[in-house]
Amino acid sequence: MCLAVPVEVIELLEHDQALVDIGGVRSRVSLAFVDDVEVGDYVIVHVGHAITRLDVEEAERTLELFREITDHLAAENNALRQ
């Protein structure tokens, strides 16, 4: 029940609500805890409420770092094998 998922905001609705896309399913969530959300933003949703914004730039940076580590290790392993 502590599960929370990143979702994209599709449409802003009245009363601090938004329509989001959860794995292809449209669903209504509350934005009461996150200010200034815009369409196209990503938020992390838990039991029907956005609990934080997902910083897309940071997400990409983390992925880039993971890729660098993996590529670096793979290159090293190849070098060792030769």
Place this chain on the structure above:
Amino acid sequence: MRYVSEFRDGRTGRGLAELIRRRADPERKYHLMEFCGGHTHAVFRHGLPDLLPENVELVHGPGCPVCVLAISRLDQAIELATENDVILASYGDMLRVPGSRRRSLLKARSQGADIRIIQSTAEAVELARAHPEREVVLFAIGFETTTPPTALAIREAAALGLKNFSVLCNHVLTPSAIQSILDSPDVRELGRVRVDGFIGPSHVSTIIGSRPYEFFAEEYQKPVVISGFEPLDVLAGIAMLIDQLNEGRAEVENQFVRGVSRAGNVKAQKLVAETFELRPEFEWRGLGNVPYSGLRIKTEFAEYDAERRFRVTEKPVRENKACECPAIIRGVKKPTDCKIFGTVCTPRNPIGSCMVSSEGACAAYYRYRHRRAG
């Protein structure tokens, strides 16, 4: 799903696992506690123990809201639903948890109690609005991630002037539980549990930030890395903990920079602080009474507090003798140490909360381990 599947990439996962193998000093052992049951499930679902070197061991912590709820508190909810003729609104996970005398919310419901499963606290408020002639009680459980929506429900009920809505509040606090583990005889004197560092739950920290852990990282000299719930996040968090331990550091680090800040979600914190206050102590299953570890509703909102509205009583209960949940919650035992794991106790016929909950350690072992082994 965007920003989910990328963090499950197999090749990168093997890369991070290799990084861990290279960094882990073969001369020492690393006992890392993943506090949260969500992490426990991610760990098994993605087969992470098989990727880790033998000297890196994950210890499962008490971060499962369903598992740590004292049976006496569940009994209260059952009593409310059966004896007070209320509509009890509950998250689905609670329904099959065995209370005392083999009762459960599910059984109570089959015997006529009006118990509704909700996905969001807003649905409980809506129930109260739709049924002005009935009392609606929200059975609220969970850690810091789940608390703000409960606070919001109380405030909405107040704004709507609802007179038939109340909350049975069982919200608990993560840092207090971690501190209680570090202070426990199992860790301090008996040495039954060894914890060198903590993998902190990112979802809790989206709300409370990373700051609340700074105190005990320093005080107890244990590193904490706040990590996301996808497998690559968990592996990266483990690598960061190993680095800290190798370098003799005990700091709070944040792996989940994409959603967690040091200060957390100030708006949600403010709402929680205005609606709830600390209980001097609160009973946890497995951990016993933990000081300042639970929340209750402030006097200002007393009319929304089911404990005051219905004079629910707290009766002592006896734990099922065969069930090892309390020891599992403390990290002292593993599900496979339970004699009836996978035989008498299965997800279809759960004897203890650790097998019921989607975050319980027994359920994780059963779903992802047992079957593979069997």
